[in-house]
Amino acid sequence: MALKKKIISENAKEKDIIEAMKYWFNNNEKWLFIYDNADAADFNAWLEPYLPQNRKGHVLITTRSSFFPKSRSIDIIVFTEEEAVAFLQKRIGKSGDDYSDNSAKELVKCLGYLPLALEQAAAYIVETPGVGYQDYMNLFKKKE
Numbered sequence: 579m580a581l582k583k584k585i586i587s588e589n590a591k592e593k594d595i596i597e598a599m600k601y602w603f604n605n606n607e608k609w610l611f612i613y614d615n616a617d618a619a620d621f622n623a624w625l626e627p628y629l630p631q632n633r634k635g636h637v638l639i640t641t642r643s644s645f646f647p648k649s650r651s652i653d654i655i656v657f658t659e660e661e662a663v664a665f666l667q668k669r670i671g672k673s674g675d676d677y678s679d680n681s682a683k684e685l686v687k688c689l690g691y692l693p694l695a696l697e698q699a700a701a702y703i704v705e706t707p708g709v710g711y712q713d714y715m716n717l718f719k720k721k722e
Contacts, residue, residue, distance in 0.1 A: 580595070586598045599628075600631075603630035603631075603632065607634040607635065608634070610635060610637075611629065611637045612638045612639075612640075612694070614695070615640055615641065616640065616643075640654075640692075657691040657693060659683060659691065661691075662689075663683055665693070665700075666685065666686060666696055667682060669697070670703055676710025676712065677711060684711070684715060685711045685715050699714050
């Protein structure tokens with residue numbers, strides 16, 4: 579998204595990306611910064627310095643940790659397999675071999691039945707022509 583919005587260039591280095599994103603967050607409103615699956619130990623070690631410092635948007639950190647510094651927590655239950663498959667199929671709204679029930683079940687299991695992970699997968703599949711459940715799962719496993 580940062581490339582698409584021309585916040586960073588395609589050949590930007592990590593340090594430049596961090597600085598560009600900090601600048602963008604500090605000079606824009608109504609944004610949402612999501613850090614998924616954080617470990618409480620990550621926070622002080624390296625996550626906090628990268629978080630936006632202004633109050634013009636929101637920060638959402640998902641974690642399995644029962645304690646996370648400087649936060650207000652909300653317990654979120656993961657979907658059952660049936661709920662996850664129903665969510666994915668409704669969100670994607672496609673049918674055919676690339677979107678079979680069995681492939682959906684494999685994908686939701688791979689993503690741990692986590693609502694945010696399922697939404698991210700669904701958004702990617704909807705926005706990327708020719709990508710089905712198995713394609714997304716292959717990409718996901720390659721990045722693990």
